[in-house]
Amino acid sequence: MKRHAALQQLSREHHIALKLARQARFASDSxxxxxxxxxAEKINALFAEALEPHFQVEETDLLPALAKAGGETLVKRTLDEHAELRALNQQLSAADGSKLSRFATLLNDHVRFEERELFELAQDLLYPEH
Structure with a gap:
């Protein structure tokens, strides 16, 4: 999918998140x-260095502009999923297989949602020249 320059780095970062979700899935399924x-340890480390900064950029730059442009429903879903991923990350220290499985599923689905719906809407509303 061709992305507007303002979304390209966020889209590239989604690849890291998908790899992390896949690793979590393999571990939980085992x-x-x-x-x-x-x-769980790897997720905790990568969450702080990759996922949290990614969420912060979205929440500071992209989501407020998208909400103002009419994308409130998708923005709310994004924020709700960020909150749940943060909460699950905090709970992973107990090395709970079911929580790890939920994290893997949610992270994978969240990235797919952002790529297929949120970013598409952002391109239409914020960067119509794409």
């Missing part, structure tokens, strides 16, 4: 407590 714990 049922192996060691693999689950290692995945």
């Amino acid at each position: 049922g192996n407590p060691t693999a689950i714990g290692e995945a």
Whole structure:
């Protein structure tokens, strides 16, 4: 999908998130407590260095502009999912396979939603010249 320059870096960062979701899925599906714990530790580290900064850019720059332009429903969903991902990340320290599974599913679905719906709407409303 061709992205407007303002969305290209965010879109590239989604690749990292999808890889992380996939790793979380493999670990949770394994049922192996060691693999689950290692995945949870990796997620905690990458969340702080990659996902949280990504969320902050979206929440500071993209989402307010999109809400003003008429995208309130998708903005609310995005913020709700960011909040749930943050909460799940905090709960992963217990190395719970079901929480890791929920994190994997939500992160994967969230990235797909942003790429297929949120960013498409942003391009239409904020960057119509794309």
